Amino acid sequence: MDNILVNPAISFYIGAFVQWGFLMAFLYSLVVSINTPKKEAVWLSFVMSISYSSSLFIDIQHISYRQLFLFDIATILAIIILRFFIIENLISIYLLLGLTINSSLFLGMYIDVSVFNNYEPWWFWFFYSIVVNLADFMMVAIFFINKDFLALAAIKKWFHNSIMKRNNSSG
DSSP states (O other): OTTOSSOHHHHHHHHHHHHHHHHHHHHHHHHHTTTSSOOHHHHHHHHHHHHHHGGGGSOTTSOOHHHHHHHHHHHHHHHHHHTTTSOOOHHHHHHHHHHHHHHHHHHHHHIIIIISOOOSOOHHHHHHHHHHHHHHHHHHHHHHHOSOTTOHHHHHHHHHHHHHHHHHHHO
């Protein structure tokens, strides 16, 4: 990943902040849920903490976009499996969206750089560098805010209801 747009020193601090954010989200969720039976946020923040902290053992200067894509896909699968054991909640929706956005952008960068051998920055590279960081911050923020600030649950409910109406009217 020698061709990243963000200075490696700044990228290191952004990555450290996101890792710290997921660790704090785990600790916050653990403390908030001590006397309650609802532990969904604890398990989800644990998965995210493990996923993002695993980069401590990776040389971030030499990892490929393909490897980042595979890491996010593995985390998505872990959350999907975890959803079989916990009640679906708002946090999982936001995490799945953020990880899907990130993995799509990693795949796009992999195709652009490794398949098409493009090493000239263009609008997609700038879009990538901004949106990946925004998605990471959104995923950290949902643990603390725990409100549907992007109306994702409302959109999901509306979409589900419109599909159900369409299936009921045609059947």
